[in-house]
Amino acid sequence: MEKSPDAFRTISEAAEELDLPQHVLRFWETRFSQIKPLKRGGGRRYYRPDDVQLLKGIRHLLYDQGFTIKGVQRILKEQGARHVIAIGETGSTLPIAAQPHPDMDLDGDSAIPNAEFVELSDEGRAPTPPLSVAPEPVRPELSQEHRDRLSAALAILEECRALLDRTRT
Secondary structure, eight states, X not given: OOOOTTSOEXXXXXXXXXXXXXXXXXXXXXXXXXXXXXXXGGGOEEEOHHHHHHHHHHHIIIIISOOOHHHHHHHXXXXXXXXXXXXXXXXXXXXXXXXXXXXXXXXXXXXXXXXXXXXOOTTSSOXXXXXXXXXXXXXXXXXXXXXXXXXXXXXXXXXXXXXXXXXXX
């Protein structure tokens, strides 16, 4: 017998519905304060229908749209949980400037001017143009501070590599 759409879900039921392992849901609770399942005796979690919808939105942003946890946290902070729930329900259209870009600066800020909207297909993915007409990606400039931080990180990694090479010989 199937549960009513308004019924609370256990963590196993929510995880199955979202096609995620239970530990991912527990981890997301630590990263997204908006996820607040009801906890009963023994710490057993019960997810409300809105909790499950929010999880669907977060899942869509992380897995389908390619956002980072920090990016989803920013959307939740700026747009609210209702916005993320709506994204999960509809596979919503997001402005290009809100989508992750491989060359975003370290804050996750996008420097893509005049953002356009991308219509998503029925499967929830943006249609892929043929490679011959794909526009050149916009590559925002990194600030000097970010370049310095990256250079320092690279130097540390090179020191680590040298240490590892010495221990191997």
